[in-house]
Amino acid sequence: MNIQENISLLPFNTFGIDKNARFFAIAKTTEEVNQLLLKAKEMDLPLFILGGGSNILLTRNIEALVLKIEIKGFDLVGESDKDVLVKVGAGENWHDFVMHCIQNNYAGVENLSLIPGTVGASPMQNIGAYGVEIKEVFDHLEAIDRNTLKLRTFSSEECEFGYRESVFKHELKDRFVITHVVFRLSKTSHINAEYGAIRQTLAEKGIQSPTIKDISDAVIEIRRSKLPDPAIIGNAGSFFKNPTVSVLSFEKIKSEFPNVPGFPNEDGIKIPAAWLIEQAGWKGKRFGNIGVHQFQPLVLINYGGGDGIEIKDLSKKIQDSVQEKFHIILHPEVNFL
Ligand code: FAD
Numbered sequence: 299m300n301i302q303e304n305i306s307l308l309p310f311n312t313f314g315i316d317k318n319a320r321f322f323a324i325a326k327t328t329e330e331v332n333q334l335l336l337k338a339k340e341m342d343l344p345l346f347i348l349g350g351g352s353n354i355l356l357t358r359n360i361e362a363l364v365l366k367i368e369i370k371g372f373d374l375v376g377e378s379d380k381d382v383l384v385k386v387g388a389g390e391n392w393h394d395f396v397m398h399c400i401q402n403n404y405a406g407v408e409n410l411s412l413i414p415g416t417v418g419a420s421p422m423q424n425i426g427a428y429g430v431e432i433k434e435v436f437d438h439l440e441a442i443d444r445n446t447l448k449l450r451t452f453s454s455e456e457c458e459f460g461y462r463e464s465v466f467k468h469e470l471k472d473r474f475v476i477t478h479v480v481f482r483l484s485k486t487s488h489i490n491a492e493y494g495a496i497r498q499t500l501a502e503k504g505i506q507s508p509t510i511k512d513i514s515d516a517v518i519e520i521r522r523s524k525l526p527d528p529a530i531i532g533n534a535g536s537f538f539k540n541p542t543v544s545v546l547s548f549e550k551i552k553s554e555f556p557n558v559p560g561f562p563n564e565d566g567i568k569i570p571a572a573w574l575i576e577q578a579g580w581k582g583k584r585f586g587n588i589g590v591h592q593f594q595p596l597v598l599i600n601y602g603g604g605d606g607i608e609i610k611d612l613s614k615k616i617q618d619s620v621q622e623k624f625h626i627i628l629h630p631e632v633n634f635l
């Protein structure tokens with residue numbers, strides 16, 4: 299357990315922003331998390347918990363102890379005829395976990411293939427893609443209270459999951475370090491191929507009765523064709539959440555923009571933020587080292603050497619122009635630091 303000083307966070311965030319951590323340490327076990335939390339208390343240091351850095355925007359140097367969670371391990375902790383309970387270390391790579399499930403024929407996370415980041419961060423925003431969110435396979439998690447250093451268990455209800463939301467982004471923001479997540483996965487796979495792009499990809503391949511591996515392969519193919527690879531071009535996935543408007547507001551927009559896409563949900567109609575941003579004229583725009591992706595305008599990008607403040611300023615301009623044109627407020631999905 300080693301606390302380093304003045305470490306560049308460039309290799310630790312997928313936006314590829316070069317800012318420093320005043321102090322930096324890696325925790326590979328729950329005990330190490332505890333020791334480092336204690337140390338931070340002794341040194342009176344603020345803390346920032348880091349996973350894979352794929353959902354953060356660094357706008358400044360971090361005058362804190364950046365604690366990177368690298369707790370590993372997959373453990374089968376329960377089994378019935380129908381399902382299994384798998385306990386996963388917070389520092390496991392999410393996609394490696396998905397691949398582990400597919401190899402063992404555990405169904406439920408195949409639609410979430412290739413999402414970057416760690417297992418420990420997955421409950422933070424209830425990660426989701428292609429018709430599935432982790433709340434559907436989540437059993438409980440273990441976390442250490444940063445104030446008392448006590449271990450606590452959270453059920454799904456206690457996590458208060460919503461669309462890209464959880465209690466850890468609100469009432470309990472900066473209060474817990476997630477050390478393990480326990481998932482309930484199905485042994486009798488019930489395939490979810492409802493999402494249009496998945497159906498289309500499977501049809502193109504002539505697959506009529508897909509396995510979970512087929513779904514995973516289709517999702518990987520779709521994602522590779524749509525989203526920029528952070529290893530090549532800096533980004534944090536969708537920068538904003540997709541807004542939901544009332545049916546009345548949707549009809550008003552539709553009267554002026556007949557092609558507006560809309561997807562009904564329990565709260566109204568979801569409008570793709572990508573469409574709003576494209577209509578506001580931002581798609582593919584480049585400003586020096588940063589810009590808006592040419593195929594997916596919901597993704598802001600760093601071509602290299604870009605600054606977090608510049609990206610934050612660009613995101614504000616995008617928000618203002620969408621609000622002016624459509625009277626819709628876009629809320630960031632990315633966590634600003
Ligand atoms: P980080 O960026 O390191 O941290 C995110 C937040 O979680 C921070 O506030 C951090 O403090 C906190 N945190 C991290 N680990 C812990 C822990 N162990 N305990 C307590 N707090 C913690 N997201 C989706 O939902 N769906 C997608 O389809 C999707 N696609 C993406 C595609 C690309 C190309 C990229 C770059 C990102 C995408 N994302 C997507 C966003 C991102 O992958 C997820 O939010 C992911 O869960 C972030 O994991 P991370 O480990 O990188 O978290």
Ligand code: EPU
Pocket residue numbers: 426427428429524534535536537538539540559570571572573574576581592593594595596631
């Ligand atoms: N669209 C445009 N112009 C474009 C691209 C897309 O108008 O250039 C419109 C189209 O109407 C398209 C719609 O946007 O049908 C939706 O696009 P896409 O299927 O790419 O999905 P998204 O809404 O942009 C969401 C998630 C992604 C997730 C995918 C697949 C959010 C904020 N984003 O993106 O999650 O992978 O669906 O389920 O909900 C992330 O959270 O970082 C992320 C990448």
